[in-house]
Structures are given as structure tokens and as C-alpha cells.
Amino acid sequence: MTDTAQVRQPERPVVHDEGGMDYLERLPRKVVTVYIPLAIIVFVLLFPFYWMGISTFKTNAELHAYKGIQALWVYEPTLENLRYLLWDTEYPRWVWNTMLVTVTSTFLSIFCAVCAAYSIERLRFTGARYVGMAIFLAYLVPPSILFIPLAIMVFKLGLFDSNLALILTYPTILIPFCTWLLMGYFRSIPYELEECALVDGATRLQILTKIILPLAVPGLISAGIFAFTLSWNEFIYALTFISSAENKTVPVGAITELITFDVYNWGALMAGALLGSLPVAIFYSFFVEHYVSSMTGAVKE
Amino acid sequence: MAVLQEALPVQDVSFWIRLKNNRNALGFLFMLPAAVMLLVFLTYPLGLGIWLGLTDWKIGRDGVFIGLDNYLWLFDDAVFLLSVFNTFLYTVVASLVKFAVGLWLAMLLNNNLPFKAFLRAIVLLPFIVPTVLSALAFWWIYDSQDSVISWILIEMGLRETTIDFLGDPNNARASVIAANIWRGVPFVAITLLAGLQTISPSLYEAATIDGASEWQRFRFITFPLLTPIIAVVMTFSVLFTFTDFQLIWVMTRGGPINATHLMATLSYQRAIIGGALGEGAAIATAMIPFLLGAILFSYFGLQRRKWQQGGTDD
Numbered sequence: 001m002t003d004t005a006q007v008r009q010p011e012r013p014v015v016h017d018e019g020g021m022d023y024l025e026r027l028p029r030k031v032v033t034v035y036i037p038l039a040i041i042v043f044v045l046l047f048p049f050y051w052m053g054i055s056t057f058k059t060n061a062e063l064h065a066y067k068g069i070q071a072l073w074v075y076e077p078t079l080e081n082l083r084y085l086l087w088d089t090e091y092p093r094w095v096w097n098t099m100l101v102t103v104t105s106t107f108l109s110i111f112c113a114v115c116a117a118y119s120i121e122r123l124r125f126t127g128a129r130y131v132g133m134a135i136f137l138a139y140l141v142p143p144s145i146l147f148i149p150l151a152i153m154v155f156k157l158g159l160f161d162s163n164l165a166l167i168l169t170y171p172t173i174l175i176p177f178c179t180w181l182l183m184g185y186f187r188s189i190p191y192e193l194e195e196c197a198l199v200d201g202a203t204r205l206q207i208l209t210k211i212i213l214p215l216a217v218p219g220l221i222s223a224g225i226f227a228f229t230l231s232w233n234e235f236i237y238a239l240t241f242i243s244s245a246e247n248k249t250v251p252v253g254a255i256t257e258l259i260t261f262d263v264y265n266w267g268a269l270m271a272g273a274l275l276g277s278l279p280v281a282i283f284y285s286f287f288v289e290h291y292v293s294s295m296t297g298a299v300k301e
Numbered sequence: 302m303a304v305l306q307e308a309l310p311v312q313d314v315s316f317w318i319r320l321k322n323n324r325n326a327l328g329f330l331f332m333l334p335a336a337v338m339l340l341v342f343l344t345y346p347l348g349l350g351i352w353l354g355l356t357d358w359k360i361g362r363d364g365v366f367i368g369l370d371n372y373l374w375l376f377d378d379a380v381f382l383l384s385v386f387n388t389f390l391y392t393v394v395a396s397l398v399k400f401a402v403g404l405w406l407a408m409l410l411n412n413n414l415p416f417k418a419f420l421r422a423i424v425l426l427p428f429i430v431p432t433v434l435s436a437l438a439f440w441w442i443y444d445s446q447d448s449v450i451s452w453i454l455i456e457m458g459l460r461e462t463t464i465d466f467l468g469d470p471n472n473a474r475a476s477v478i479a480a481n482i483w484r485g486v487p488f489v490a491i492t493l494l495a496g497l498q499t500i501s502p503s504l505y506e507a508a509t510i511d512g513a514s515e516w517q518r519f520r521f522i523t524f525p526l527l528t529p530i531i532a533v534v535m536t537f538s539v540l541f542t543f544t545d546f547q548l549i550w551v552m553t554r555g556g557p558i559n560a561t562h563l564m565a566t567l568s569y570q571r572a573i574i575g576g577a578l579g580e581g582a583a584i585a586t587a588m589i590p591f592l593l594g595a596i597l598f599s600y601f602g603l604q605r606r607k608w609q610q611g612g613t614d615d
Contacts, residue, residue: 030412038409041402042420045427045487048438051449055441064447108338116335125328138339140596141347142544144565145585148572149346149353172343175335204327233431235547236565240573251433255551266441273434284429288422291429292491 052277055270056081063266081267082275085258091272093246094253095279098232101163101249105170106227112171113178113223118208120179121186122194132183139176146172147240154241165241166249170231177230178223181294185219186212222294225287232280250276351589353582360576371583381584384555384562388588390474391563392543395481399538400531402482403489408523410490411497421491428487436551439480443467443552467553470560477561480548485541489534496530497523536599540592564588 055063057077085091116135120128150169159165189212197207213220238249245257254272258265284291354371358364375381410421427435442449443466451463466476500523508518546565549555555562555570562570564584572581 034409034412034414037405038414038420041406041409041486042424045424045483048435048442048483049426049430051442052435052438112335112338115331115333119328119331123324123328123331125325125332128328131332135335135339137596138343140540140592141343142540142565142588142592144544144546144568145350145588145592146343146346148568148578148582148585149349150342151573152349152353152358152578153342153346168338169342171338175338179335204331229429233433235431235433235550236569239550240569251431251547254437255433266444266447269437270441273437276434277430280429280431281426284425285422288418288425292421292425292495295488295492 049277052270052274055266056274058267060265060267081265081271084265084268085271085275089258089268090245090248090253091250091275094248094250095275097163097247098249098251098276099279101166101170102228102231104167105174105231106224108167109171109174109178109227110220110223112175113182114208114213114220116175116179117182117186118212121183122212123204135176135179138172139180143173143234143236147236150237151240160241161243161247163247166234166238169237169241170234173230173234174227178227181223181226182216182219185216189215218290219294221287222290225283225291226294228283229280229291350582351586353579354586355583356579357577358579358582360573360578364579367579371580372587375580375583375587380559380562381567383559384564384567384584385587387474387561388543388563391478391481391545392539395478395485395542396535396539398478398482399485399489399542400535403486403534404493404531406486406490407493407497410494421494425487425491427484428491432484432547433551435484436480436548439476439483439548440467440552443476468557470557473553473557473561477549477552480552481542481545484548485538489538492534493527493530496527500526532599536595539595543591543595544588 054072054074057074057079059076059078059080062074062076119125120132120135154160154165154169159168193211193215194207197211202210233251234249235251238252239256242248242252245253248257250272254269254276258269258272353364355366355368356364357367357370406424410417410424414420445465445468446463448463448466450466451460454460455463465472467473504522504526505518508522513521544565545563546569549561549563549566550569553561555566564587568581568584570581571584572578575581
């Protein structure tokens with residue numbers, strides 16, 4: 001069993017000398033060439049979130065009356081926008097729908113992806129390579145060219161305006177990516193382990209569940225987070241297949257139901273955007289490393 | 302194995318055992334869930350979409366085959382041609398800026414910085430947060446009356462009046478492109494950063510000793526070693542920018558006077574709102590050749606670069 005210690009070591013080129021020639025850089029120079037541009041870019045990247053947060057807690061009067069520098073801060077914080085959102089709209093319902101659809105389609109996709117990746121990477125049936133290529137190409141098919149035919153299919157299947165329509169269509173986005181990701185993980189698990197198990201009389205299913213999956217947990221987590229954020233993000237299918245207010249997901253509900261007449265209730269809209277972003281942001285913050293490594297790893301394949 | 306099996310009496314080798322030992326049969330079984338999902342909800346609609354583009358299908362009424370009429374009609378349609386132009390403008394400008402800023406950000410983050418992991422995590426936030434929701438924030442930032450950008454410019458004395466970000470055609474184009482860049486830079490930056498981290502500092506040290514300038518180190522070390530990753534990242538970026546729908550739909554719905562209509566938004570408007578599913582599908586299908594072009598370009602671009610990653614050149 002000494003092999004297991006060496007199993008989960010992804011091939012990462014070894015970079016010696018942390019810091020490199022950094023010692024040659026003088027501080028004032030580094031401030032101008034690195035810190036200032038970095039600060040500006042990070043500021044621009046984060047400002048919309050700040051603005052979203054600030055606007056959530058502003059009263060309507062404060063949102064529209066700019067008084068000098070004060071606009072960048074809240075002076076009369078109010079929870080009115082959140083109260084309106086949570087009690088006077090169907091927002092909680094949309095959160096529940098999104099959760100349900102996201103979690104179900106994530107698990108469905110992971111299941112399909114695990115089987116497919118194991119099959120392509122380990123069983124190596126005839127033509128496995130081409131199936132792998134096809135899976136990759138499937139990832140490149142964008143939802144914006146599929147939504148019209150899918151709308152017709154969903155309608156004919158009688159799934160229009162139901163959660164099931166989304167649960168069944170989201171995996172088309174998720175499976176290709178998850179499979180591709182897991183193929184990379186499975187590849188890093190040595191063949192010898194599997195051969196030992198085969199000699200000991202294990203079936204392929206036992207090998208998959210007792211050997212491969214426990215070793216591929218980081219990959220499963222990465223695929224899970226990716227699938228979760230992708231389906232939480234999804235918009236065009238939900239916009240097309242769902243029509244009644246109580247079945248909408250957060251992104252669709254926020255832009256179709258919160259905008260009443262021509263007067264935009266910016267406070268409530270921003271509150272909706274903030275609350276809708278939080279679950280993904282929190283989920284992401286727990287698994288940043290997995291997320292980053294899977295994203296960069298999948299691209300490097 | 303084969304010898305052993307032949308030695309056994311035939312009835313002992315049950316169907317089940319043969320199945321368990323047949324890689325192709327097992328492979329097929331394991332592929333089944335994913336294959337069914339993808340064939341039914343991806344391949345079939347892809348074909349259906351292409352066929353729909355050749356019919357006059359409307360909502361509530363099945364269509365009949367009308368050949369290339371949709372396409373002939375579209376090529377005379379000024380709005381469609383404008384949307385093609387917009388799509389190209391949007392994709393080219395946004396991708397170039399995303400690449401430039403992303404590469405720059407990646408190189409900045411590749412320095413020895415305090416809180417590096419934390420910085421990397423927050424830089425990726427725009428990519429994580431649902432696009433529709435951040436587009437809402439941009440919509441509010443671009444508000445014609447109470448835009449925070451207008452307000453800051455007025456406060457600094459650079460402008461007298463507010464800017465009509467989404468009301469004027471060219472302003473609207475620039476605004477949605479800016480929002481798209483904001484959303485796409487983190488992905489480009491973080492993936493390129495991962496590529497940068499695999500370049501050994503000793504290469505830079507050797508080059509410096511040989512007298513290479515900063516530009517030469519970038520031009521002859523960083524850039525060539527990074528090209529394979531750049532190719533992949535930019536393919537993804539181009540594909541997803543080209544087929545973008547969410548940002549535009551939230552902020553402008555294609556307006557003002559169709560100035561920001563992309564092919565995806567136009568096809569949604571014609572098909573789902575206008576009810577002309579056939580025509581919408583034709584617009585969506587018209588995107589496929591461009592997507593294929595982008596994929597082939599990067600595929601062949603990548604093949605030639607294999608040797609740079611230590612692979613062989615065949």
C-alpha cells in the first residue's frame with residue numbers, strides 16, 4: 001500500500017527559487033509598476049459589488065439625491081429594501097427553485113460524468129479517444145444556439161414552466177465540463193491499483209466506488225463547485241422555459257418581476273442581486289483552491 | 302486469460318461474466334447515462350435547430366420546409382446585418398482588451414505579493430457571481446440620471462451633464478463592451494497566471510545575465526512559453542463572448558435602435574418574443590460557422606505548439 005502515498009500528486013512542474021529575481025526590485029519602483037496598477041484593477045473589479053451592497057441599504061431618497069462625496073456611503077441605512085424583497089415579492093420562492101434545480105442537476109451531472117470519465121479513461125473501449133474529443137466539443141456548444149429547439153422539445157414533452165425542464169437541460173452544460181475535468185483526475189491515479197483489485201476479483205463497479213472515487217475526491221469537489229456555479233448562473237434556458245412567477249429562478253425573477261412599470265426600484269433590485277450572489281460567493285470562498293486549480297487545470301489539458 | 306476461458310465448460314461462462322470482462326460492453330454501459338443526456342438534450346436539438354432554420358415554424362403552429370428562404374430573407378434584413386456587425390465588434394474589441402488587461406493582471410499577480418492567495422480569490426469574484434446579477438449592478442451604474450460614474454465626473458469638474466450611457470448607440474456599445482470586459486478579465490488573468498507560474502525563474506535569470514531587457518524577457522521567454530495557454534483561453538473567451546446573451550439582455554435588450562443587438566439576443570427576440578421560431582433558429586444557426594472557425598483555428602494553432610510543452614511535434 002505504499003503506492004497510495006504517491007497517488008494524488010498532480011503533475012505540477014517544480015519551480016525552484018521562490019521569488020526569483022524579486023530581490024532586484026526596489027520598493028519605490030515596485031509601488032509604481034506593481035502596486036498602483038494592481039490596486040486600480042482590483043478596485044474596478046470590486047466596485048460594482050461595493051455599489052450593489054451600498055445601494056441595498058440606501059433609502060429611496062438617498063439613492064436619487066447625490067450630495068457630494070456622501071453618495072459613496074450610506075447615511076441612513078435601511079432594511080426596507082430587503083424586507084420588501086423577502087416579504088412582498090416571491091424572491092424566497094425563486095431562491096428555493098434555484099437551489100432545487102442547481103443541486104439536482106449538479107448531482108445528476110456528476111453521476112453521469114463519473115461514469116463517462118471512468119469509461120473513457122479507464123475502460124478504454126474502442127473509440128474512447130474520439131468519444132473524449134466529442135465530449136470536449138460538446139462543451140463548446142453554447143446554450144444560445146440550443147434554446148430555440150430545446151424550447152420546442154420542452155413544450156412537446158409537456159415540461160414547459162416546470163423545474164424538471166431546467167433539471168434536464170442544465171446537465172447538457174455541466175456534463176461535458178465535469179467529464180473533462182474528471183478524466184484528468186482519473187488519469188493521475190495509477191493503473192497498478194486497479195490491476196491489483198482486478199486480480200483480487202473486484203468488479204469494475206467496485207473498483208470505481210471503492211478505489212477510484214475515494215482517490216478522486218478533490219476532483220469531485222471541483223466538478224461539484226463548477227457545476228453548482230454554472231447552473232446557478234444559467235439564464236437563457238430559465239428565461240425561455242419558465243413563464244409563471246412562482247417557478248422562476250433568481251436571475252430570471254430578478255430581471256422580469258422586480259422591475260415594475262417604468263420606475264425602477266433600484267434598492268430592491270440591488271438587494272436581489274446581492275442576495276442572489278451571496279450563496280455562490282460563500283460556496284466559492286470555501287473551495288477557492290479547488291475552483292482555481294480545476295479551472296486552470298482543465299484549460300491546460 | 303483466453304486459454305483459461307476456453308478450458309472452462311461453455312455453460313459456466315455465463316452472459317454476466319462475459320459482460321464483466323468485455324471492455325466494450327462495460328464501456329458502453331458506463332457511458333450510457335451521459336450519452337443519453339447529451340444525445341437527447343444536446344445533439345438532437347443541435348440538429349433540430351439547423352432543421353428549424355429551414356422551416357417557417359411559429360409558436361403554436363408547426364412549420365413546413367421552406368428551404369433557404371429564412372437565410373435569403375435575413376441577408377436583406379438590415380437589423381440582422383447590424384447584429385452581425387455588432388457581434389463582431391463586441392467579440393473583437395472585448396476579447397482584445399480582455400487579453401491585454403488579463404495578461405497584465407496575471408503578470409502583476411505573478412509578483413511576490415502579500416496576501417497573494419486572497420488577492421487571487423477576490424480577483425475571480427466577477428467570474429463567479431451570476432452574470433445577470435452583476436449586469437443588474439452595471440445597469441444601475443449606467444443609469445441615465447443617477448449614474449455614479451457621471452456623478453464622479455461632474456464632481457471632479459470634468460463634465461457638466463450626466464452621460465447617457467445606454468441611451469446613445471455608441472455609448473451603449475461601449476458600455477456593454479466594458480461590462481463584458483469586466484466580467485471576462487478575471488478568467489483570462491487567473492488561467493494565464495497559472496501558466497506564468499510554470500515558467501522557471503532561472504530562465505529569466507539566465508536572460509538577465511545575458512543582458513536581455515525587460516521587454517526582451519517578455520517577448521522571448523514569457524510570450525512563447527505562454528502561447529499554448531493563451532490559445533486555449535482566448536478560444537474560450539472568444540466563443541463565450543460571441544454567443545453572449547445575458548449581459549445585453551439585462552442592460553439594453555438590444556436597444557437603443559438595435560445598436561447593441563448581438564446575434565444571440567436578436568434570435569431570442571425574433572423566436573421567443575416575436576414567435577418566429579424558424580427565423581430565430583436560422584439566426585442561431587448562422588453563428589455555427591463562426592464558432593467552428595474559431596475552434597478549428599485554435600485546434601490547428603495548438604497542434605503546432607505541442608513541442609513547447611515537451612510533447613513531440615507530430
